[in-house]
Amino acid sequence: MRSAMKNIRNFCIIAHIDHGKSTLADRLLEKTDTLSERDRKDQVLDNMDLERERGITIKSHAIQMNYLYRGNEYILNLIDTPGHVDFSYEVSRSIAACEGALLVVDATQGIQAQTISNLYMAIDHDLEVIPVLNKMDMASAMPDEVKDQIVDLIGCEREDIIEASARNGMGVDEILERIVISIPPPEGDPEAPLQALIFDSVFNSFRGIIAYFKIVNGTLRKGDMVKFFNTDKQYEADEIGVLKIRQDPRDSMSAGYVGYIISGIKESREVKVGDTITHLERPCEKEIAGFENVKPMVFAGLYPVDADDYEDLRSSMEKLQLNDASLSFIPESSAALGFGFRCGFLGLLHMEIIQERLDREFDMDVITTVPNVSYNVYTTSGDMTEVHNPSGLPAVTSIDRIEEPYIIAQIISKSEYVGNIMTLCIDKRGAFKNQVYLTSDRVEITFELPLAEIVFDFYDKLKSLSRGYASFDYHHSSYKKADLVRLDILLNGEMVDALSTLIYRGHSYDFGRRMCVKLKELIPRQQFDIAIQAAIGAKIIARETVKAVRKDVTAKCYGGDITRKRKLLEKQKKGKKRMRQVGNVEIPQQAFLAVLKMD
DSSP states (O other), rough: HHHHTTTTEEEEEETTTTSSSHHHHHHHHHHTTTGGGGGGOOSSSSSSHHHHTTTTOSOOOOEEEEEEEEEEEEEEEOOOOSSSSGGHHHHHHHHHHHHEEEEEEEEOOOHHHHHHHHHHHHHHHTTTTEEEETTTTTTTTOOHHHHHHHHHHHOOOGGGGGEEETTTBHHHHHHHHHHHHSSOOOOOTTTTEEEEEEEEEEEEETEEEEEEEEEEEEEEETTTTEEEEETEEEEEOOOEEESSSEEEEESEETTTTTTEEEEOOOOOOGGGOOOOEESSSSOOOHHHHOOOOOOOOOEEEEEEESSSGGGHHHHHHHHHHHHHOOOOOEEEEEEEEEEEEEESSSSHHHHHHHHHHHHHHHOOOEEEOEEEEEEEEEEEOOEEEEESSSGGGGOGEEEEEEEEEEEEEEEEEEEHHHHHHHHHHTTTTTTEEEEEEEEETTTEEEEEEEHHHHHHHHHHHHHHTTTTTTTTEEEEEEEEOOOOOEEEEEEEEEOOOOOOOOEHHHHHHHHHHHHHHHHHHHSSSSSSOOOEEETTTTTEEEEEEEEOOOOTTTTTOOOHHHHHHHHHHHHHHHHHHHHHOOOOOOOOHHHHHHHHHOO
């Protein structure tokens, strides 16, 4: 058994978005003949349509390859990881299941912020890092400069860096050899009590929930009775196996293996990613460490367009949560939108992806409210509550102070854009911390910023200011006192709770005015005037009016006395007034989305 283990290598690929990670994975699969001709297509591991369209990896995928090296057959388990800052939780899980990592850096762009933060995560887990310089066939490659950056970052020798091109397959053989030579085999005892780490799960409508795991200690056989450590639920292992392009069933698997288990689980909350699987008869003493609960950063309400779809939306969200452990949600209700959920996301891209996936995979139409962050509100009586939603704010008179979350943001960019980036961060109430020149024309700037300022459009602005050259990574630092006010939008004097926001006092007047102008464009004209007002407490700070659609009631009065026209117009005016009291204003879905894209 132990001899089989020394031929296993578990590794992941760490890279920034667009540095060629999925393409390199394709080449590795081709070189090891894991793909048949029929399965070949670009980015074979990005199996969601959404991933292909946007060119980003959203989910981590696991796949097993067999590689012959000097007469011995090795089993290589690749656990693919996403590259965007919003999906760093997926990356942490993949890293926990590996012993080594390929650090892929684009020779035309150099090291980006996201690569650095994922690399530190890998180094914290003591992974063996193999540096790969990708896209060497491009005319704009700068191998010498980028090699210097890699040497500075991980302290390896220049000759350790593999030059490769995932597009034409250059350097792929060398990468495979280095994986076998450098990455240590998994440690573990096949005879010990079973300990397996769940690092992912997917939902299958015929077979229930399929959990992906890595066995750390022990041996798992088909038909064994197993239990999940945290939930304490018991199951029979109906089918176990390894992950090729399709699932490949096996009778038994021992320490070091990565595979899947199907045991007819129906309830999504029974499978927690990061849980430990063990035997019922001879359980392990403690669970596998190194798994934290994910902390959502951005909160928004999701409501079904049709109130009858509430239960369908709940089950769709639960199935989605299986496949994306970083999504969290609790039920909430709103006067304007009915019943829905308050969801926690890792960032704005994550929120957008969840919305898209609900639409595509579950055919759910949802309305999303304005995203915000969670605030700590201290009342005059000394209690502290966490507020995720402007409507949950206590009365103004009972608030002592509000604290908002701050983050430390690291931005890496070309030095010519430093001025623009500084201006952007200072506009967003940022405090400058540090500036380091990585090379003569690449600089790392560190700012402390309120998270709420980043939620809206920070990333987009940063990209456009730096012509796409800046990369951005952040981590939560602390809570600080904030001067915030609650901005409400009133339509004909009635508050629309879904459009309320908590906002910095200095930005509130400008934001309220822009919001009224935007809503005026979007709300269709009715038979009566609609007043759109922005208010802070009882004080109205901006107003726009959507004019009524009028019928010309005086058309038949040509000539004659003006008083006849006046009488008809007065009569019309009374009718309009009555109509306004009973008429209600429908807010189109675009209005909610427009608030997000204010600029």
